[in-house]
Amino acid sequence: MSKELLVQLTEWRHYLHEHPETAFEEVNTAKFVAEKMAEFGYEVATGIGKTGVVASLTNGTGKKTIGIRADMDALNILEQTDLPYASKTKGKMHACGHDGHVTTALGAAKILADTKEFNGTVRFIFQPAEEHGKGALSMLEDGLFERFPIDEFYGLHNMPTLPEGEIHSKSGPIMASEDNFRIEIKGVGGHASAPHQGKDPLVVAAEIILALQTVVARNVDPIDTAVVSCTEIHTDGIINAIPSNVVITGDTRSYKPEVQQLLEHRMRLLCEKICEANEVSCEFSYSNSFSPTINWEECHQVAIQAAKNVLGEQLVNEQASPMMASEDFGHFLKLVPGCFVFLGGMREGVEPYPLHHAKFDYKEENLVKGAEYFAEIVRLQLK
Ligand SMILES: [Zn+2]
Ligand SMILES: [Zn+2]
Structure with missing residues (x-):
């Protein structure tokens, strides 16, 4: 040297x-x-x-x-x-x-x-x-x-x-793709003592966060690789008031375009249907940030x-x-x-x-x- x-x-x-x-x-x-x-x-x-x-x-x-x-x-x-x-x-x-x-x-x-x-x-x-x-x-x-x-x-x-x-x-593949997602759930906030009078988006968010973990476990081919991580959650609630608005953000990793598409499709469907069942509105957005690095x-x-x-x-x-x-x-x-x-x-x-x-x-x-x-x-x- x-x-x-x-x-x-x-x-x-x-x-x-x-x-x-x-x-x-x-x-x-x-x-x-x-x-x-x-x-x-x-x-x-x-x-x-x-x-x-x-x-x-x-x-x-x-x-x-x-x-x-x-x-x-x-x-x-x-x-x-x-x-x-x-x-x-x-x-x-x-x-x-x-x-x-x-x-x-x-x-x-x-x-x-x-x-x-x-x-x-x-x-x-x-x-x-x-x-x-x-x-x-x-x-x-x-x-x-x-x-x-x-x-x-x-x-x-x-x-x-x-x-x-x-x-x-x-x-071949040495580093993964990265996609980012944002889920905005709009419900009806109110007094923490009277949840029945509102539509609590925070409980819906909890349901969504858990449901998203089934995408890798149940939808992606076990031979393929993928990660779904929710990384942030923001609400407009305070300690004694149910929020009206919750935003979840996070990222996903994978190696193939078809897996990227599958993740987006399944995540969108889960978010929209869970929100629908709970009578709150849902805005789901998904963007491709990094391509996989394929040697x-x-x-x-x-x-x-x-x-x-x-x-x-x-x-x-x-x-x-x-x-x-x-x-x-x-x-x-x-x-x-x-x-x-x-x-x-x-x-x-x-x-x-x-x-x-x-x-x-x-x-x-x-x-x-x-x-x-x-x-x-x-x-x-x-x-
Ligand atoms: Zn670096
Ligand atoms: Zn770095």
Whole structure:
């Protein structure tokens, strides 16, 4: 491992960690990235999908283009680490390690620009707003692939629950879709002592929450995977008054469009019919936020080969378990071949803070490992 590169990447990552920016506000991050990439000799385009950056470098006469993606956004989390490079923006934090992803991509870009060991074009895509599933679509709507064509696309996510410095991936579905739902139940509120004079929407909500759990248990094929989670409930009641209005929100995860459709259909039917039986009104809305991330077999093979070349065979798991969390990269893989991998960051003997935790920290040796991994993909595919 290049010590010099690690020192450099660590410094960049600390800077980014100190200055987190959330969805579509990654102005300073994009500026930092654009300046570095231009310094390395890349042709840089900014403002793609609002705050996204695309940087391209061609070497030799090869016609093929490999894309490498890093997400740039932070989260609205109050950092609780005592790190010397902790967030300087109160209430915002790189708790998902996207500062590390950006730095890793910068590292790969620098390695490739310095060594020029490729024949063709490499493009680095720095995307905004991954956390809420909006950034990839925003770049696509801005003509990402028409303006900057890519033959194969690769990305990674750090994973503090997997062993340090290991790359895990699988062919096919690796991360789930995410859909969000909102159920508004309107009844008739009133005095808590006289429920018979009203139509209590809170009791109906309780019935609905339990009934929704039967969708996965009784309607989804046991071979398929799905999750239905009600996550919030709001009422306009007070301690001694039955509410007139209850709103339940939540999310669902799955891997197949037909399962997504089944979830929506069954949930809608249960909500509407339970409300009808209880003579209250129901407004059910359901939206698709993230597509499932489905790795392409041929690109999975490439990713695994590159990982083995860089890390050694024993640190690569090519049959990883899929995760039910979601990833904006799924939108891209619907359109172009590619592969997404996890890079393990669990320190031995240390209980890891998970992603999105206020004490999460990035395993910095992984910055160079990830950079070498991306550079190796480009070397392998642009010969
Ligand atoms: Zn995240
Ligand atoms: Zn993330």
